[in-house]
Amino acid sequence: MSRSRGRGLGTWGLDALTYFLVLAFISPFLWMVLTSFKTEVAAYTIPPLIFFKATLAHYASVFASRFWFYFQNSVWAAVGSAVLSVIFGTLAGYSLLYLSRKRASGLLFFIISTRFMPVAAVVLPVYMVLTQVHLLDTHAALILVYTAMDLPIVTWMARSYFADIPTEIFEAASMDGAGPVQLISRVALPLAGPGLWAAGLLAVVFSWNEFFFAVNITYTQAPTLPVLVSSFMTTQGLYWARLSALDTLVVVVPVALGLIAQRHLVRGLTAGALR
Amino acid sequence: MRGLIPRAAVDGDLTVTRGGRRRVETLLHWPTTLYLILVTQAPFLYALWLSLHSWNLQMPGLGVPFVGLENYAYDLFQDSTFWISILNTFVITAGTVIVMLILGFVFALLLNRRLPGRGLLRTLLIIPFLVTSAVTAVLWKDTLLNPTYGMVNYLLSVVGIHGPPWLTNYGLVSIIAMNVWQWTPFCFLILLSGLQALPEEVMEGAQLDGAGRVALFRHIIVPQMVRYIEVAVLLGSIFVFQTFGKIYIGTGGGPGVATTNLSYYVYRVAFLDFSVGGAASLGVIGVVLAFVAVQLLFRVFREGTAL
Numbered sequence: 001m002s003r004s005r006g007r008g009l010g011t012w013g014l015d016a017l018t019y020f021l022v023l024a025f026i027s028p029f030l031w032m033v034l035t036s037f038k039t040e041v042a043a044y045t046i047p048p049l050i051f052f053k054a055t056l057a058h059y060a061s062v063f064a065s066r067f068w069f070y071f072q073n074s075v076w077a078a079v080g081s082a083v084l085s086v087i088f089g090t091l092a093g094y095s096l097l098y099l100s101r102k103r104a105s106g107l108l109f110f111i112i113s114t115r116f117m118p119v120a121a122v123v124l125p126v127y128m129v130l131t132q133v134h135l136l137d138t139h140a141a142l143i144l145v146y147t148a149m150d151l152p153i154v155t156w157m158a159r160s161y162f163a164d165i166p167t168e169i170f171e172a173a174s175m176d177g178a179g180p181v182q183l184i185s186r187v188a189l190p191l192a193g194p195g196l197w198a199a200g201l202l203a204v205v206f207s208w209n210e211f212f213f214a215v216n217i218t219y220t221q222a223p224t225l226p227v228l229v230s231s232f233m234t235t236q237g238l239y240w241a242r243l244s245a246l247d248t249l250v251v252v253v254p255v256a257l258g259l260i261a262q263r264h265l266v267r268g269l270t271a272g273a274l275r
Numbered sequence: 276m277r278g279l280i281p282r283a284a285v286d287g288d289l290t291v292t293r294g295g296r297r298r299v300e301t302l303l304h305w306p307t308t309l310y311l312i313l314v315t316q317a318p319f320l321y322a323l324w325l326s327l328h329s330w331n332l333q334m335p336g337l338g339v340p341f342v343g344l345e346n347y348a349y350d351l352f353q354d355s356t357f358w359i360s361i362l363n364t365f366v367i368t369a370g371t372v373i374v375m376l377i378l379g380f381v382f383a384l385l386l387n388r389r390l391p392g393r394g395l396l397r398t399l400l401i402i403p404f405l406v407t408s409a410v411t412a413v414l415w416k417d418t419l420l421n422p423t424y425g426m427v428n429y430l431l432s433v434v435g436i437h438g439p440p441w442l443t444n445y446g447l448v449s450i451i452a453m454n455v456w457q458w459t460p461f462c463f464l465i466l467l468s469g470l471q472a473l474p475e476e477v478m479e480g481a482q483l484d485g486a487g488r489v490a491l492f493r494h495i496i497v498p499q500m501v502r503y504i505e506v507a508v509l510l511g512s513i514f515v516f517q518t519f520g521k522i523y524i525g526t527g528g529g530p531g532v533a534t535t536n537l538s539y540y541v542y543r544v545a546f547l548d549f550s551v552g553g554a555a556s557l558g559v560i561g562v563v564l565a566f567v568a569v570q571l572l573f574r575v576f577r578e579g580t581a582l
Contacts, residue, residue: 126318
């Protein structure tokens with residue numbers, strides 16, 4: 001924009017409205033964080049307290065419970081599936097650029113359609129196969145399933161980042177004698193690097209937050225944090241402050257990673273259809 | 276030489292080199308393709324097979340007899356819960372998508388303006404989308420929608436309204452509210468990227484006053500945004516179609532079956548009734564419904580991508 005102009009009263013009004021609406025919209029999240037520092041009595045006080053004597057007791061009690069066991073399971077499932085899906089997805093995304101238009105388009109349709117298949121349709125067969133191969137309730141089972149859920153998104157993102165690299169750069173590199181391996185390792189990967197990292201972070205976020213499979217294919221050995229939240233709700237749902245402390249701890253990882261990768265969110269969410 | 280350059284970049288058909296040998300790059304998608312066939316398609320075929328058999332895990336003595344389309348016939352003609360779950364799935368999906376679209380558009384328009392702290396506001400607004408859905412369910416069920424101590428009914432009481440027990444009396448509305456909270460940021464992000472793709476003069480003009488602004492919005496901004504709206508609606512529908520955690524934690528599908536959608540019903544039949552064939556047939560029906568949505572989605576995608 002080249003010209004500057006004064007900000008009228010209407011503009012300030014709209015600004016104020018924007019601040020109000022955004023804060024109102026995320027207030028449930030802020031309220032959750034606030035509640036986690038209250039005593040249980042304060043959490044139930046009506047009218048709700050905004051100022052109170054803060055306590056860290058609930059965080060201490062969550063840490064003293066089996067939080068870290070579930071946390072570790074979540075890390076295994078999320079990082080394991082993210083690493084696998086970034087490796088496979090990067091190769092596939094790169095490969096798509098070399099396929100004929102028709103084949104690439106057909107393959108992409110297949111890959112993305114697997115992401116849109118209702119998980120309810122496959123949860124039972126997957127459960128039964130996992131039982132037969134003795135993988136039920138293991139990290140491997142979660143990694144296996146989450147990799148399949150993350151792969152389409154990572155592949156689509158990788159494809160679109162590779163497609164952004166100007167042809168001239170590939171041409172120059174191959175004129176200098178670079179073969180297929182060097183083209184990937186010296187040209188494609190470094191240039192698409194930030195995008196691929198973002199794809200990996202989003203894969204962690206999606207796997208971390210997954211609930212349907214987590215609750216149905218794990219029990220005592222490999223349950224993840226969303227399962228802990230659910231069972232905590234059943235057994236100790238009346239302890240709002242402690243529950244809020246647990247909730248806050250559970251969402252720290254996905255919120256932080258998602259915000260780091262936020263510039264890449266649109267591309268990831270729309271499977272590369274929009275830039 | 277030309278064969279070394281990615282196909283998409285040179286816009287030619289270079290699957291094979293001049294010598295006729297397949298380029299190694301064309302093979303690199305196979306790990307992904309095979310993996311997805313193995314982990315998604317094979318279980319689906321297994322589900323198809325299961326759906327044609329009667330198998331109750333609680334009664335192993337009955338064996339696994341072939342029953343043809345009996346499970347489907349039961350779902351469609353004898354099971355009223357099935358139709359309720361289909362209706363609820365539709366209501367939850369449509370309700371969520373409509374409200375998400377309106378709120379998402381409002382936020383996108385507001386945050387596409389220049390204002391101090393715009394980046395921070397955009398960042399804050401994304402948070403609900405990143406919150407674990409199990410946590411969203413707990414947060415809404417307890418601290419927001421609790422009839423006595425919840426924030427919503429407190430705020431209503433301030434203006435003199437005696438709020439109802441939301442999850443029992445307005446279960447579907449409550450589930451939709453949770454979904455809207457999670458998916459509005461998603462819609463906002465897509466529509467914002469659409470607004471940002473508009474030529475700057477358009478947005479400049481949109482800041483004019485009065486009737487000119489309305490006309491610009493109706494005749495220039497909305498038509499240009501159609502594609503982004505379509506993507507938001509279709510992707511949103513496909514994801515919201517699968518709502519599970521909020522129902523599992525928030526209402527348990529009840530009261531009765533009032534908030535049972537297809538995903539939750541499959542879970543119930545599979546893991547509470549142990550009816551393998553019944554759950555499999557429900558899942559297959561879900562896939563058919565989703566397939567229709569995906570077809571629509573790709574019609575939109577194909578029009579606009581560089582594919």
